Amino acid sequence: MAITIAEPWLSFLREVDGALAKPVEVHCLGGFVLSVLWGLPRPTGDVDVVEVAPKASANGLLAIAGAGSDLSARYHLQFHLVTVAEYPENYASRLVDISPPEFRHLRLGAFEAHDLALAKLSRNSQRDREDVAFLVERGVLDKRILQKRFDEELQPYLLNPERETTTLELWIDEFFPVGNP
Numbered sequence: 001m002a003i004t005i006a007e008p009w010l011s012f013l014r015e016v017d018g019a020l021a022k023p024v025e026v027h028c029l030g031g032f033v034l035s036v037l038w039g040l041p042r043p044t045g046d047v048d049v050v051e052v053a054p055k056a057s058a059n060g061l062l063a064i065a066g067a068g069s070d071l072s073a074r075y076h077l078q079f080h081l082v083t084v085a086e087y088p089e090n091y092a093s094r095l096v097d098i099s100p101p102e103f104r105h106l107r108l109g110a111f112e113a114h115d116l117a118l119a120k121l122s123r124n125s126q127r128d129r130e131d132v133a134f135l136v137e138r139g140v141l142d143k144r145i146l147q148k149r150f151d152e153e154l155q156p157y158l159l160n161p162e163r164e165t166t167t168l169e170l171w172i173d174e175f176f177p178v179g180n181p
Helices: 009-019 031-038 055-065 070-075 113-119 126-137 143-157 161-175
Strands: 024-029 046-053 078-081 106-110
Touching: 009 055, 009 070, 009 106, 024 031, 024 055, 024 113, 031 046, 031 106, 031 113, 031 126, 046 055, 055 070, 055 078, 113 126, 113 143, 126 161, 143 161
Parallel strands: 024 106, 046 078
Antiparallel strands: 024 046
16 A cells, blocks of 8 residues: 655655654554545644654654644644553554655554554544544444454453443444444
């Protein structure tokens, strides 16, 4: 799959890459990932990040491209470190590299579709449900994989597993027609 990052995102990310002195890897989810990997037409102004490696680079990355930075002011885009999130335990092993090949320092790892959907489960906002419906319409979600990953990699670590179990059941009933895997 050819990955294309549209403008103004590409220029913003090029400048971030150029401003970094050392390699930095970010694990991304949210609307930015939905847009880059699956063509979600809804605009977004941030790259939601759950992990920065090395961890000591997080403050520097946010100083370069977080809220209030010069780059953010110029492009009206920013990196946003998500501090409270629930997502599958082994998500990192399934990250999709969306880094443009010319980047020297910035590595962008995007959540795979099932992991991204499960990361939206706890909040369950209208936008989250629309995003999951979009992924189903794109044909990139399999309800068996979604359920298995939830059971094995998310549910055991949830603060309120009953609520999220019910939410996933409702999502499966709503978004996956009978007979659709």
